Amino acid sequence: MIRRLGPGDLPGLRALNRxxxxxxxEAENYTAAPPDDAYCAExxxxxxxxLLLAEMDGQAVGGLAGYMLRKFERERAEFFIYDLGVDEAFRRQGIATALIDQARQIARECGAWTVFVQADVFPEDEPARxxxxxxxxxxxxxxxxxxxP
Known part of the structure; x- marks a missing residue:
């Protein structure tokens, strides 16, 4: 099951970060200095x-973090998939595709004209590419x- 995290879903956000x-x-980057509850609430x-979280039997198995980017040159938006990950034990089951499909649906509903993602060029990232x-x-x-900065 995939759900979009929303107001009050602090446990879901913490599970997504883990x-x-x-x-x-990159546990150090994602969990060593977690943002406080007020920041997370914002x-x-x-x-x-x-923020999308895929769960199976209450366990976080996949997730997607993306940002709607409103454009200035036209009244439209773009959707940027910033992070997409699936637990290794649950890969090759369509979870990443389902997460992207749900993000695409949200993007369409918000008026985005495109969805984009960056991919690393390291050999271990070939499945994502x-x-x-x-x-x-x-x-x-x-x-x-x-x-x-």
Whole structure:
């Protein structure tokens, strides 16, 4: 079952962070300094932040975090899939595709004209790239730069 996290779903958000920490092997980044409850409440109330949690028998097995980006050049939006992960024991069961499909539905309902995702080019990320290629209407090569604030 996939559900969108919303106001008051702090346990779901914490479960999503733990899952991402495990799936991406970045527990330090996702769980070492968790945001406080007030910050989480703001995130969960923001309709432009889409947090999806896939669960089986009460266990978090997959998740997606995305952002609706309102555009200035036209009255439209784009939807950015920022994180997508599925527990290794539950991969190849259609969970990632189902998460993306639900995100696409939300994006359409919010007036987004496109959904996009970035993919790393490391060998271990090939399964993700295969999935994105299967769903994509276009593939673009781009460079990503992290710039200090």
């Amino acid at each position: 899952l991402f920490g495990e799936v991406f092997d 995130l969960l109330a923001d309709r432009d932040i889409v 295969r999935l994105y290629r299967k769903l994509a209407r276009e593939e673009m090569t781009a460079l990503h730069f992290d710039i200090a």
